[in-house]
Amino acid sequence: xxxxxxxxxxxxxxxxxxxxxxxxxxxxxxxxxxxxxxxxxxxxxxxxxxxxxxxxxxxxxxxxxxxxxxxxxxxxxxxxxxxxxxxxxxxxxxxxxxxxxxxxxxxxxxxxxxxxxxxxxxxxxxxxxxxxxxxxxxxxxxxxxxxxxxxxxxxxxxxxxxxxxxxxxxxxxxxxxxxxxxxxxxxxxxxxxxxxxxxxxxxxxxxxxxxxxxxxxxxxxxxxxxxxxxxxxxxxxxxxxxxxxxxxxxxxxxxxxxxx
Ligand code: MLT
Numbered sequence: 651x652x653x654x655x656x657x658x659x660x661x662x663x664x665x666x667x668x669x670x671x672x673x674x675x676x677x678x679x680x681x682x683x684x685x686x687x688x689x690x691x692x693x694x695x696x697x698x699x700x701x702x703x704x705x706x707x708x709x710x711x712x713x714x715x716x717x718x719x720x721x722x723x724x725x726x727x728x729x730x731x732x733x734x735x736x737x738x739x740x741x742x743x744x745x746x747x748x749x750x751x752x753x754x755x756x757x758x759x760x761x762x763x764x765x766x767x768x769x770x771x772x773x774x775x776x777x778x779x780x781x782x783x784x785x786x787x788x789x790x791x792x793x794x795x796x797x798x799x800x801x802x803x804x805x806x807x808x809x810x811x812x813x814x815x816x817x818x819x820x821x822x823x824x825x826x827x828x829x830x831x832x833x834x835x836x837x838x839x840x841x842x843x844x845x846x847x848x849x850x851x852x853x854x855x856x857x858x859x860x861x862x863x864x865x866x867x868x869x870x871x872x873x874x875x876x877x878x879x880x881x882x883x884x885x886x887x888x889x890x891x892x893x894x895x896x897x898x899x900x901x902x903x904x905x906x907x908x909x910x
Pocket of ligand 1: 678743861
């Protein structure tokens with residue numbers, strides 16, 4: 651499905667009935683990574699999974715900042731008639747969700763921060779992103795396809811999950827990858843904002859997440875006033891894909907608590 655925004659077309663997937671849960675994907679994936687949640691939460695939420703610029707069916711447009719992506723999300727949700735909703739993001743999606751909260755916090759009923767962090771990049775991490783952006787623009791996504799699945803997934807990930815994730819990375823548009831890397835490099839630090847987030851939050855992390863490890867999630871949870879932290883067993887960075895049953899159970903319980 652698609653909507654027309656001032657910045658161009660945005661595609662999304664939508665399924666289910668109930669209060670709205672908008673989901674923002676990780677880098678360099680698309681709304682497809684949320685299929686286990688679209689299918690597994692459809693009885694408790696209207697799940698809207700949005701393709702950010704250059705990913706899934708949404709055309710490449712940029713350069714942009716993560717705030718621009720948050721504005722796109724606001725426009726999509728306006729177009730679909732969702733004034734208030736729960737917003738969830740995994741990794742890069744979490745960075746965009748935090749940007750959304752900064753800009754449009756009044757629209758949120760709750761926030762799900764999965765395998766993500768509030769901290770900005772270190773100078774070295776920023777430099778690495780610019781290097782990856784240039785490399786991918788020059789040579790395509792082969793270097794990511796070769797290395798990312800091992801970094802993202804827990805050692806116990808099945809060959810089916812590994813193959814799916816590898817195929818998703820292979821499909822990523824190099825220009826979109828480069829633009830996303832540059833936008834993430836320039837994101838501000840959100841740590842100081844966390845103690846002011848009085849809305850209900852759910853922090854989720856794969857127990858074997860090597861990129862945004864459980865200690866990072868604990869740091870965020872310690873600063874959030876109204877939060878619950880759920881560790882997902884047998885999962886790395888893509889906890890919603892690696893262990894959908896545990897991930898969905900955590901979100902289901904969170905939505906239930908908000909509704910009470
Ligand atoms: C992601 O999974 O979205 C990325 O690993 C985020 C990042 O590169 O910081």
